Amino acid sequence: MHIVATPAHRHPVPGMPRSIAAPGPVLAGSAGTVMAAPVAAPAPARHTIAIHHVQQILLGAHRLGCDIEALLRRAAISPALLASSSARVTQDQYAALIRTLRRITRDELWGLLSRPVxxxxxxxxxxxxxxxxxxxxxxxxxxxxxxxxxxxxxxxxxxxxxxxxxxxxxxxxxxxxxxxxxxxxxxxxxxxxxxxxxxxxxxxxxxxxxxxxxxxxxxxxxxxxxxxxxxxxxxxxxxxxxxxxxxxxxxxxxxxxxxxxxxxxxxxxxYRDNGCLAERIRLHLRSHLDDELPSLEQMAQMLRLTPQTLRRRLRDEGRGYQNIKDSLRRDVAIGMLERSGLTLQQVALRLGFSEPSTFHRAFKKWTGVAPGEYRQRGMQLASAEG
Incomplete structure (x- = not known):
């Protein structure tokens, strides 16, 4: 059970626009029309975590002379992923690494400072x-x-x-x-x-x-x-x-x-900001992954925006439409490879790829590792831990 902010829990802040304090995500149309969030929709794919953060969190363990490969194995993270700057890990893997580091170092900041917390x-x-x-x-x-x-x-x-x-x-x-x-x-x-x-x-x-x-x-x-x-x-x-x-x-x-x-x-x-435009689009795309994903023009029409306005708003958030589609497919693919018994062909189809070879090339571009190799490393780690 997670603690959530209900409308009754949200207090307007004096001197601030009402829209900031108002609860719930909304999408604004071209004429200021407010569109309510869908009543029923699949849960958004959990964001994965860039390998850069894994490399950084291990800096203290390196300084203390810890066995890095052993730490990664306990978190079911393949040490080989550290060599790819575009690799990703799941939230569960990152959380497991945090728990392991805290236990090994007896330090809430994992050996990063001159004395432990x-x-x-x-x-x-x-x-x-x-x-x-x-x-x-x-x-x-x-x-x-x-x-x-x-x-x-x-x-x-x-x-x-x-x-x-x-x-x-x-x-x-x-x-x-x-x-x-x-x-x-x-x-x-x-x-x-x-x-x-x-x-x-x-x-x-x-x-x-x-x-x-x-x-x-x-x-x-x-x-x-x-x-x-x-x-x-x-x-x-x-x-x-x-x-x-x-x-x-x-x-x-x-x-x-x-x-x-x-x-x-x-x-x-x-408390992730599901009200930002990029996250709202990601949620919508999540329910259409096994179909042909809408083009930017089609998405703009759904949101009652012009394509130019949609591009500008996403640019203001530091995102691009193609980037949102790619990151969603990447995160869902990593989750499927980590947790499901689906074949690579089934994963490819569920992500909307007509050919496994196309999915293979896309996944390697996203993470620096082929999907089969990514799954095999995970299975080997799970077997070793078992």
Whole structure:
């Protein structure tokens, strides 16, 4: 059971447009027409995770001299995938790797910092935050907990001179190593997920600054934060409208235990922005995968938009229509290869490919690995673990 934000739980924020605080995803037509979400639709395919994030999360384990291949095998991830910059893993695999790293390193940041963050600190912070009245009070309480355990950087809230913007900034005490840079990214990722959970809704960010260099391979950072991300910044930070900090804390001790069992790897999945246009299109396409997927022009007609407007809106979200179709097919294919007993030909047909060879070429383009090889590696790992 997941904690969800119901309409009764969503509080309009004073001074903000009503549309921001209104619950539920909608699609706007060309004349401002609001179209309700379909009553019944298949669950959207779960997003997979770029191998770049796997490589980064292992930096601390490398530094500590851990057996990387053994760690990956416990998470059912083929070590060979690390060699392909376009490879992907499932959310379950990534979550299993997080659990394994936490257990092996006895560190909630997996050996990335100069001293470990003891298991239980996240729970202590969450417990302190649920007893606060407003989101601002809760964030301050959580940061006080972490400042007791992290010496490489200091997390603090800053208000802009005009009082309209709040920034959660991580002030590094020395030039950051690659391990610390990823630890900073992880810290703000977890902080943002915790913020969303506390108020039982997704709080929109105005922008994100990361001290990390721009990644060379695929990354999911922009999609996760659903805002523009600036790399190579002097300070890692989350920026948001100060009005959101007046939201009341909605959680209490009753749901804390269940929340902690899922956290932190499901924090942002729970409050993913299904209202953005790209996610709404992905949901619609999910129900038509075994047919010929609609063209951009056909999709625009369904949404009562012109093709030019659809392209522009997707471009504003940093997406393209073909990219949405390819990523959906890729994620569904990986899920089928991981969990189902379907043959490769059946998988190809269910994804709308008339020929298995076409699916083979597409999958290798998406992930750097042929579908048969991807499944075989997974079976070998499962057999070895069994």
């Amino acid at each position: 003891p298991p239980g600190v996240f729970a202590q912070a969450a417990n302190a935050m649920i007893h606060c009245t407003t989101l601002e009070e809760a964030i301050q309480a959580g940061l006080r907990q972490y400042r007791l355990h992290i010496g490489d950087f200091t997390p603090r809230l800053h208000r802009s001179e005009d009082g309209r913007t709040i920034s959660l900034r991580l002030h590094a005490h020395a030039p950051a190593s690659p391990c610390q840079v990823f630890a900073e990214s992880t810290f703000v990722f977890h902080a943002y997920g915790l913020i969303n959970w506390l108020v039982a809704r997704r709080v929109p960010l105005s922008s994100v600054d990361l001290s990390a260099r721009p990644p060379t391979g695929q990354t999911d950072t922009e999609r996760v934060f659903n805002t523009s991300v600036r790399y190579g910044q002097p300070c890692t930070a989350l920026h948001l409208d100060a009005a959101w900090l007046r939201l009341p804390v909605m959680q209490d001790a009753t749901g804390l235990g269940e929340f902690l069992r899922d956290a932190p790897h499901k924090l942002l999945v729970r």
